[in-house]
Amino acid sequence: MATNASESQYVTFGLDDECFAVPVEVVREILDYEDVFRIPHGPDYLLGLRDVRGQGVPVIDLRLRLGMSGMAQTTHTRVLVIDVPIAGRLLTLGLVADRVFEVASFQNDAVEGAPDIGVRWSSEYISGVVRRNGGFVVIIDLGRLFTGADVTALVAGPKAKSA
Numbered sequence: 455m456a457t458n459a460s461e462s463q464y465v466t467f468g469l470d471d472e473c474f475a476v477p478v479e480v481v482r483e484i485l486d487y488e489d490v491f492r493i494p495h496g497p498d499y500l501l502g503l504r505d506v507r508g509q510g511v512p513v514i515d516l517r518l519r520l521g522m523s524g525m526a527q528t529t530h531t532r533v534l535v536i537d538v539p540i541a542g543r544l545l546t547l548g549l550v551a552d553r554v555f556e557v558a559s560f561q562n563d564a565v566e567g568a569p570d571i572g573v574r575w576s577s578e579y580i581s582g583v584v585r586r587n588g589g590f591v592v593i594i595d596l597g598r599l600f601t602g603a604d605v606t607a608l609v610a611g612p613k614a615k616s617a
Contacts, residue, residue, distance in 0.1 A: 455551065456531045460557045460562055460563070461560060461561050461562060462473045462559070462560060462562060462565075463477070463478065463557055463558070463559050463560075464476060464477055464478055464557070464558055464559075464560060464591075465477075465478050465481045465484075465534065465554065465556075465557055466554075466555040466556055466557075466558050466591060466592065467533035467534065467552070467553060467554045467555060468521060468551065468552045468553045468554075468555065469516060469517050469520070469551060469552055470517065470522055470523075471516070472592065472594075473555070473590070473591045473592070474516075474551075474591065474594055475558070475560075475588050475590065475591050475593045475594070476536065476593070476594055476596060477582075477593070479556055480537055480538055480545070480596060480616055481534055481535070482536060482537055483500065483506075483535045483569075483602070484532050484533070484534055484535070484554055484585060485506070485532065485533045485548075486529055486531075486532065486548065487531040487532060487533055488504060488533075489505045490502030490503055490506045491503045491504070491510075491565055492576055493512075498518055499515050499516075499518035499519040500512055500513075500514060500515075501513045501515050501550065502526065503584075504548055506546075506548065506606055509532070509546065511535060511546050511547065511548045512547055512548065513533060513547075513548035513549075513550060514547055514548065514549050514550065515550050516532045516551065516562050518550075519527060519599065520579070523575055524572075525552065528552070528553075530552060530553040531550065531551070531552060531553070532550075532551050532553065532554045533548040533549065533550055533551075533553055534548070534549045534554065534556070535547075535548050536548075536549060536596065538596045538597060538600065539597065539599055540597055542598075545600070547600070549565070557593075558586075560591075562585045564581050564584055564585070565581075565582040565583070565584055565593065566584070566585075567582060567583075568580035568581065568582060568583065577592060577612040578591065578593065578595075578598055579595055579598055579599045580592055580595060581593045581595035581598075
């Protein structure tokens with residue numbers, strides 16, 4: 455699907471009754487959910503490790519990371535395998551989503567800034583919102599969502615690739 459310079463593509467997915475999006479260029483693949491190898495003493499949102507094509511990938515319950523209730527696995531639960539440049543590294547993570555909808559193109563001028571009021575999540579993790587089908591799509595800033603202590607905790611076990 456070709457896009458022009460005035461629009462960007464995002465993978466849209468659901469958590470609870472909300473719609474979120476991440477830039478398509480960070481998504482490596484989308485997998486069915488499988489049980490993970492638990493890591494003791496990790497952050498509560500770190501479900502464990504999963505083998506993805508021979509690489510141990512940390513799997514994150516994105517609902518917990520965003521302050522929502524933990525995930526409940528269904529037949530629609532998916533893992534978005536993403537490559538996020540953080541702190542001079544390329545960190546590969548698996549993000550658990552309740553369901554994945556589609557790859558959607560949004561006009562860049564339709565993306566509104568992160569709201570300061572009326573959103574359940576900290577606006578520092580939101581790069582913008584798009585109005586769509588009578589609701590909103592929240593675009594997550596993955597670089598800000600996983601910073602500092604998060605990167606240290608996630609990289610301590612599995613190794614990140616050099617950027």
